Amino acid sequence: AVAAFVAFSLTASSVYLLNDLVDLQADRAHPRKRLRPFASGALPIMHGFGLAIALLVLAVAISLAFTPPAFIGALACYYVVTFAYSLWLKRMLIIDVLTLATLYTARIIAGAVATTMWLSPWMLGFSMFIFLSLAAVKRQAELTDQLRGGREKSIGRAYEVDDLPVLRGIALSAGYAAVLVFALYISSPGIKALYGDPRFLWLICPLLLYWISRMVMMTHRGFMTDDPIVYAASDRVSQVVILLCLAIVLVSGSL
Structure with missing residues (x-):
């Protein structure tokens, strides 16, 4: 369960970084988000891409080594949907909020799978x-x-x-x-x-x-x-x- 938690956290962090990088233009026009490291220019954009890839690779390695196949499948689905959200779905009317609700629910499902708990x-x-x-x-x-x-x-x-x-x-x-x-x-x-x-x-x-x-x-x-x-x-x-x-x-x- 600990390995699953770490792998999921690393995956989520990787996608959050990607989301910030994709959203740079909108963040720079936002009164609060413009202060984020990449939007403000405090961190180079390429460092963000490199860190996102590194976190994802580490998450995959931990998942393959220490978690059951069902959790790996749940994690892969979560990443694919979150990736799609960052690039496309968050710009689609109503679909964006439905996707967010699904992603939060997916975290609960992944936790249940990792702990073999009935949901x-x-x-x-x-x-x-x-x-x-x-x-x-x-x-x-x-x-x-x-x-x-x-x-x-x-x-x-x-x-x-x-x-x-x-x-x-x-x-x-x-x-x-x-x-x-x-x-x-x-x-x-x-x-x-x-x-x-x-x-x-x-x-x-x-x-x-x-x-x-x-x-x-x-x-x-x-x-x-x-x-x-x-x-x-x-x-x-x-x-x-x-x-x-x-x-x-x-x-x-x-x-």
Whole structure:
């Protein structure tokens, strides 16, 4: 599992570097992204390509030596889709956010394959919807920055400022759909075999509804960073919501 984690991290880092290099023009026009090492000129572009290749080669070597074939296949699929996203898919309307949701879900699948853990369809459904919501929040944040900067159309993306209400709707509806999937999971017949008292899990639903709504609201007000997941990790309210959800899961399982 450790080797799989390292290999996946190296692969993701390789693609992130490639994405930054492909996105140089858009990053240089962005108020925050222009400060990134390659966009600002702090690091030579060729160094970035060299490092991306080196990280990928190292990831492949570790995967072939220490991980099962199923994980290698999952990792290869992840890289191909991420590579396609960096070059083409992120410039395609709606397909970009669907791809982002798929890629985040692919990480969960790869982790399950690496640890030979059974992956619930409920988890896959919840993951797709919640990450689709966060992907829409990401695009909403970019457009909000554009609106404040007086730009009507984003560089390297298919969205315009007029699309903001639609993206907000996608973010909210996908997030609420994730909560619905979780509610259906709590109501499923097999839940009692996994938790001592699954009724407590219902308390997570209003917490998630609040968190999703707040994320969209913070984005609307211009407080969201370029990555909603990074924002959530550093946001005190998000941290409290996550801790409360974990506590509820623990209580439900111990009773």
